Amino acid sequence: MQKNKKTVFLSLLFMVIAAIGGGLHYRHTHSSARLGISLNGTDDGTMAALHAEQGVEMAADMLNEKGGVLGKPVQLISMNNKGTATGAATAMEDLHLRHVAAVIGPLREDLIDASVPVAESQNIALISPIATNRAWSCSAETGKPYNHVFQMALPPEREGAAMANFAATVLHKSKSLIICDNKNAASAEAAEAYAAFMNQDAPIADTATVTPENIVFHLQSAPYDSVYLPLPTDTAAAYVSAVRNGTLSVPVLGSSLWSEDDMADLLPLPYLNNLFFTDQYINDATYAPGETFAERYYEKYGTIPDKYAALSFDAAMLVAAAAEESASLNSADIAAALTKISNYNGATGTISVRADHSPDRKVHILTFWQGSAALLCRLAP
Secondary structure, eight states, X not given: OXXXXXXXXXXXXXXXXXXXXXXXXXXXXXXXEEEEEEEOTTTTSHHHHHHHHHHHHHHHHHHHHTTOBTTBOEEEEEEEOTTSHHHHHHHHHHHHHTTOSEEEOOOSHHHHHHHHHHHHHTTOOEEESSOOOHHHHBOTTTOSBOTTEEEOSOOHHHHHHHHHHHHHHTSOOOOEEEEEOTTSHHHHHHHHHHHHHHTOOSOOEETTTSOTTTHHHHHHTTTOOEEEEOSOHHHHHHHHHHHHHTTOOOOEEEOTTSOHHHHHHHSOGGGGTTEEEEESOOOOTTSHHHHHHHHHHHHHHXXXXXXXXXXXXXXXXXXXXXXXXXXXXXXXXXXXXXXXXXXXXXXXXXXXXXXXXXXXXXXXEEEEETTEEEEEEEEOO
């Protein structure tokens, strides 16, 4: 009886060892470099998810034209996270079982929240193209970034500092009426960074205090020479209309919370004059790597790439660079190598990865020209 039990135990042990060994062998003998995508049609708008996936596809095409990654063709494995927390976690688990080198996505921060625990527990490099809230990328306990989680979008405080730099050094302004929505983290963080850069003593106003109905009064009650509105498009447009209706031509500045297309639709053409805002991306024809991406994207998809496409493209290209640097397609190795990325020439600019796993690159400053958004310059915060 004891002998039979021992035989059964040894048989099970050998089966486990064989399974583990087989799994490890399978992991390291893939014929392709697998890159995971976690998106769905409702991620921050249906076109956003589509363009993000196209950006990753464009990266795969360009990498494969040059021999792939570590001599292996890039294979994309896309999972529909169904726009739910459960779906996002399941998508990560499924991508882990397929031994992807990294995962691009999701776009929505609630879906990223659900993806992070899987990324950390399974050692999967996870890069969100557009999310900016640090709450999902940093541990609440330690305040330090998670080992395997990265973001491609500039955080709001970098935008705020860059716009303040523009206001001070290009527009030569020194005192802005700053209005934010304290219930919106991106709005509040951008406003605080702007005020800190400008070294302003005046308090930051909340939308509940300074409204479109009384903004002209506030502008005339102190020597303000500009307005900073890191607010969503429709809210910002209401303030701009009030300022211009009050026959005030002061520069009005904004953040990537503005949508340039919607702003142009909401305001009369003359009201677009003297408006400036930051954004995550717009193509710079004078910057060769970005122009190459834009041209190739247009050739393939027949449309000009937006920030979702460009940031997703850069995310995929950084994964490839990290794989080459680490000489590995193991996701944990790639996550470690991503922290060392420096001066990579991506579509959105020259990128380095900061200690907090956010990108370090110049910020795009836009204005409106004949009713359309146009790049004015790129500035460091």
